Amino acid sequence: MADSNNGRRVDLPFLDTTLPFDLAVSRRDMLKIGGAMSLAAFIAACGGSAxxxxxxxxxxxxxxxxxxxxxxxxxxxxxxxxxxxxxxxxxxxxxxxxxxxxxxxxxxxxxxxxxxxxxxxxxxxxxxxxxxxxxxxxxxxxxxxxxxxxxxxxxxxxxxxxxxxYYPWAVFYRKSVFQAHSYKVPTSWDDLIKLCQQMKKDGLTPIALGDKDGWPAQGTFDIINLRLNGYDFHIELLTGKQKWTDPRVTATYKKWAELTPYYPSGFAGTTWQQGADTVVQKKAGMIVFGLFLSQEFSGPGDLDDLDFFPFPDLGTQYDAEKALDAxxxxxxxxxxxxxxxxxxxxxxxxxxxxxxxxxxxxxxxxxxxxxxxxxxxxxxxxxxxxxxxxxxISNAKRITQFFDRDSRPDFAGANGMQSFLLTFLRQPQADPTQLQGKMQQFWDQLPQEA
Amino acid sequence: MGNSTTAAPARKQEASGAGAAASRGRKRYSVLTGVDKWQLFLMVGIPLALDLILIWGPTVASVFISFTNWNGYGQITAANVNGIKNYQVLFTQYLFFWPAVRHNLIWLAFFGLVATPLGMLLAVLLDREIRGTRIYQSIFFLPVVLSLAVVGFIWELQYAPTEGFINNFFPLNRTGHMIDWLGDPNINLLAVLVAASWRHVGYIMVLYLAGLKSVDPALREAAAIDGATERQIFFRIVFPVLAPINVIIVVVTAIESLRAFDIAYIINHGKNGLELLSTLITNNSISEASLVGFGSAIAVVLLLISLVPIVIYLSRVMRPERS
Known part of the structure; x- marks a missing residue:
């Protein structure tokens, strides 16, 4: 245990001394101490045996x-x-x-x-x-x-x-719903929009979304930006090597705005589980999400009825990358x-x-x-x-990790991109350039990630 | 206690005699025995040490860290110190700071003008020994027992757009006519304030009820005999008598508004219209974001604002009772 005590010692850089615990206690350090203590217990637990x-x-x-x-x-x-x-x-x-x-x-x-x-x-x-x-x-x-x-x-x-x-992000749907309305899986953007229009006529919410937690919408941003502007641009954008004010980003938001009329109202106050449940209940036609959504399909026969298709092509040179969040x-x-x-x-x-x-x-x-x-x-x-x-996934030439794993966590988080995307989705038809300016301003104001 | 009444004048004597005694080089006289001194040392020293280590240490450290760009990795070195940069960014560039300040102020206004007066009104009503007063007291007090995290969870279920009670009870869940209580940034703060008030009203009620019970009934009787109306008795007699409680109520309201955190954080981590200073601190410094220096700067701002009601509160509580 003496060893583990040493482990808890934290140098105080500005006092030039070592205390048995850190006085410069941020909450992070409290966690550290807590973690070290449980780790100490863990070490003690396994240290005894030969x-x-x-x-x-x-x-x-x-x-x-x-x-x-x-x-x-x-x-x-x-x-x-x-x-x-x-x-x-x-x-x-x-x-x-x-x-x-x-x-x-x-x-x-x-x-x-x-x-x-x-x-x-x-x-x-x-x-x-x-x-x-x-x-x-x-x-x-x-x-x-x-x-x-x-x-x-x-x-x-x-x-x-x-x-x-790993697990892929794709467009999930119920086979029985597609059969009942004889919908076809869309392979192009136009097909997707037409399908959405038809679903709306049939009284369905075309695309379910529950974005209260902020990150689910990032999946849709990822895939549209990947299809429209390619993997390299997407990764450079998320790591600050490209500007958020770039016209290519404007194009992404404009493209996305074609899809937003088919989202349910109230998406900003619903969790992803509640959003996915509308697909389970056959009230919504599709949802752009990760495979782990299958955990919501828990009723008898639900999981067998679940299917998905990759996000449709947008007719750009980057369609060939077949890139996706996985x-x-x-x-x-x-x-x-x-x-x-x-x-x-x-x-x-x-x-x-x-x-x-x-x-x-x-x-x-x-x-x-x-x-x-x-x-x-x-x-x-x-x-x-x-x-x-x-x-x-194996067909994909490029794999991304999802917005908040590909970018800085302080940029992607709640008081950051999650907020900006919710702002965009509130008025998707508005000119996105002002919002893009805010995104870039926010990025520029973050300290160097050293 | 018996000791202290005699000790006070004795100490006074000693103080006046000490200067003269010391100059004559005589042995210093103390009313405190060795055991007393040890007891004093332990009873004052231990709380003082805990206070310094657990309260003042982190506070001073936070102020220090707020002048650095420390991100939680490695040690803080001279290279980390970046002066008032954090504060500059916070006041001039950070997009979420002023909305958070505004939301905290709205919170304060709502609590001060709606929730707290409502709690006081309930206390006055329940003080009148109406039938079933204990049942009502229990009902209103029940939310106070719950943690704000639980309160947040309960109200989330009420407010949820498609599955929530409110939108289903009143037919507000049809697409196109849906009220998104928690997702619409124009109304979600108000929705959260209703939830927070649900608890705050009970808290104020209990505080004020305790104060009302302490008012001498003879005062009311005398006023009633003199022909005062109920309204006059409350505003002219009871309310002024309760001045100390009133101050505490005001300060409690201010502190509760400034430290508002749990419900907003439970609902959406404090974004999209629910930004608060406290959630900004958490999102910046304890989350994966790890902007410890920047988060500390927000914490220092919140500390400075909080000092105002805290100082008022303490000066009231610590003031010796006038006889």
Missing amino acids: TPAGGTVTMGSNHSDAAEKRGMDAIAAAFKSSTGNTLKLNTVDHNTFQDQISSYLQGTPDDVFTWFSGHRMRFFADKGLATPIDDVWDKVKGNYTEAFSTAVKGNDGHVYGIPVD PIDVVMMSKKSPNLSKDLSAAKSFLEFYAKGSSQLLLFKNAPGFIPTATDTDKSSFSPLQTKAAQI
Whole structure:
């Protein structure tokens, strides 16, 4: 326990001394102390037993849902029997894990941890809080499609994450509703608009939306901007290398405004679950969302009736990219784990193990929203919906991670883009240039992300 | 307690004699025994230390951090100090600051002009020993027991556009005629204020009822015998007698308005018309955004505003009772 006490010590830079706890307590630090204390308890809990014959690797996991936890336990058991190494899971509530991630990684993190690909992965790599794992990637990259190779790399070109699962964003609908009205799946923008008009005539809400939490609308911005202006522009825009006042962004908002008449009124006060429920109840025809919306289709036969199509082409050169939001969950290796030097080989063997389809399936069987990323995954147990989901991702030449994973969190958040998009959606027909000016002003006012 | 009445004059004696005694080099005389001193040290020292560590330490640190661009990573170095940049950005560029200030002021006005007077009215009515007064008291007090997070959750269910009680009870959930209580930035603050008042009214009622119970009934009887009406008795007799309680009520109202947070945060993390200073602090410094320096600057502004009612409140509470 003496060790863990040292771990709690925080240097006070401006007092040039070390106290047993931090007086410069921001709430973040309180979390840090709290986290360190639970970590200390965790270390104490596993420190007593003698080191087993094989190595040990500790893992910080955000899979706090009961079904996901069962999946991770199954992976730990399989890892043990396959390699003789032990995987110790430190499971933390999903949202808490996300809120505390920066203090967690700066304190005494586990050897490996669950995280997301995209800007946020690169951010922690830049901060020196993650260990490059190029050697592991070299061994397992044959088991991944080309699209993953950019998703695992940091700004320095090194590999920082092993992709373990993902899910696509697409347009979801009920097969029975489309059959009853003999609707056809639209493949072009004009078809989509015509379908919306027809649905409106038939008394349906054409496109469901529940944007109270602010992020669901970002999915639609992503896909329209990707189709209209291409992957490179989209990523550069989200990371500040392009201006929000660019006429190409204006075009995106104007295009989007063609779709907004088909949204329900009251979308700004409804959660995504309430929005998705209108599709479940056959009151709404379609919804642009991630595969995890399937959890709302819980009634008998509902899930079998759920289907989706990729967002239609817009007739630009970028249609060929077939780009889409498919947030990839990765496992990363921390830098500051006190045990990492001892656990390094076991940690790498675990990353290799988790890169196998058979390992990823163990989580997938318990939590069907997490589609395995490995090419050698046995897809015979997939439902038709899951097969199709895996297929549209593998067809994509470019994969984005979703707005708030591809951009700075302070820009994408509640007092940021979430607010701006809600403002846009309130008066979508208005000239967007003024709002674009605000977006750029907001970006410019943010401090350097150093 | 018996000790203190005798100790006070004794201490006075000592104070006047101490200067002379010291100059004559005689041993200093104290009424406090060694045990007393230890007790004093422990009973004052421990709370003082806790106060310094838990209240003043973080406060001073927040003020310090507000002059830096610290983002929560690594240590604060001289390079992090950026002077008043945070405040400059906050007052001149940050798009969400002035709306938040305005919403806090609206909150204060609504509580001060609607919710608090309503709570006082309920207290006066319930003080009249009407039938079932205890039942009414319990009903009005019930929301106070609930945390604001729970209150927020309850009212979310009332306000939800498609599934909520209000829009379904009054047929307001048809597309095109829907009232989006929480999503329309023109009305969602008012909707939230109704929810917050639901709790605040009960809180004020209990505070004021306690004050009313302490008013000497003889005062009212005397006034009634002199021919005063009910209205006159309240405004001319009871209300002035309750002056100390009135100040506390005013200050409680101000503090509750300034620290308003939970309901707005539960509903949509304080955006789209529900920006408050407190939610801006949270969204900037504790979330993944990690703009700790900037968030601290907002916190310092809120602290300065809050000091006004807090100082008034404390000077009232700490003032020795006049006999």
